[in-house]
Amino acid sequence: MVDKKMDENIQHFCAITGASARDAKKFLEYHGRLDVAADAYFNNPNAFASSSSKAARPSAPSTSKLNQLFDKYKDGGGDEISIDGTIRLCEDLEVDPEDVVMLAVAYELKSPKVGEWARAGWVEGWKALGVDSLPAIKGLVDKLRSKLSNDPQYFGKVYAHTFQFAKTEGARSVGTETAIAFWGLLLPVGLKGGALSHVIEEDDGKMDTGDEGFKDEYIQWWFEFLTEKGLKGVSKDTWMMLRDFIRTIDSKFETYDAEAAWPSTIDDFVEYARNRLES
Structure with a gap:
């Protein structure tokens, strides 16, 4: 029964963080709870890596990958993501454009106004959150939604930015x-x-x-x-x-x-x- 629960948590952990099953097991065994383990991973994904594996891993999310991702959604003739690109992004993330979590994303990426994203905010925002790929971003969305709902300080920051x-x-x-x-x-x-x-x-x-x-x-x-x-x-x-x-x-x-x-x-x-x- 315990092994089955651990296997389920490992699957959820991998889906949320994009981590390997091996890393998922290490974080879950150490922290116990799925949410605590996931938070710890986002704060320091290399916490349980050996010195050799640490050297093989990038120290931070890739700026190049994030720029490529931005280019996928940006306007053809400009250097910003507008409404059309936002809709495509939401489709890929399987999130309704009017989902409240997009206000948290807007705060994190310093979106200047509804449906618009600047390259600098996009790159620096996702880097600060520790992600550089669509699967990782997709996994992060649920974490942001939960944090917005139950963290008064974070809610206050998103609330203020929304004005x-x-x-x-x-x-x-x-x-x-x-x-x-x-x-x-x-x-x-x-x-x-x-x-x-x-x-x-x-x-x-x-x-x-x-x-x-x-x-x-x-x-x-x-x-x-x-x-x-x-x-x-x-x-x-x-x-x-x-x-x-x-x-x-x-x-x-x-x-x-x-x-x-x-x-x-x-x-x-x-x-x-x-x-x-x-x-």
Whole structure:
């Protein structure tokens, strides 16, 4: 039974990392858990290599391979990957272009805007993640999706980048419909996986609390409120503070401090939500 479980984990490990079965077994035997072993591999794939095999392996992902991969998807007459190339990339990765994980990829590769990738960001981003081939990238996608869902700090980084990524050049705000579309991708994932889990402030830092906090249904309330309000754009302040609001508000909006430095849009939403709870 143990051997069968190990064999299954080795197969999963190889699929995620692109490593050999031999390396997979070494990492799994040492670290025990599949997710921990995979993380360790991405951080240092040569950890269990002998000195001779280390010398035979490249010390870093190949810049040449990544440039070739970029050329496969870039525009014919330019030096960037645009919407068409992005769609082809997603097809090869077997990922929907509107999958939330693509926002994590956009953050990692410093994508300037929706569906566009610059060569420098592409090469340096994938190198930093330790991959230089399509199979390896494909295996990494699930890891990024999981990290986005359950890691509050990582979620925050992707969330912040998404505002810059979503707004048009020169604009100071994101159109409300566009903001709602991106929130519709990010917020459910963060709530489900724990990246937006409810916390309260204590003297020694943030602590988990028993209150369930912001509920899934409140996401739709937020969207309906913005639509009814007729807000044309969402400021960076509102975008960034919403994440903190979701993580700290209680499920009945009773602990909200109207005297704190919340954006007026969030002040108004709390009143809107309280009225809905009472009706």
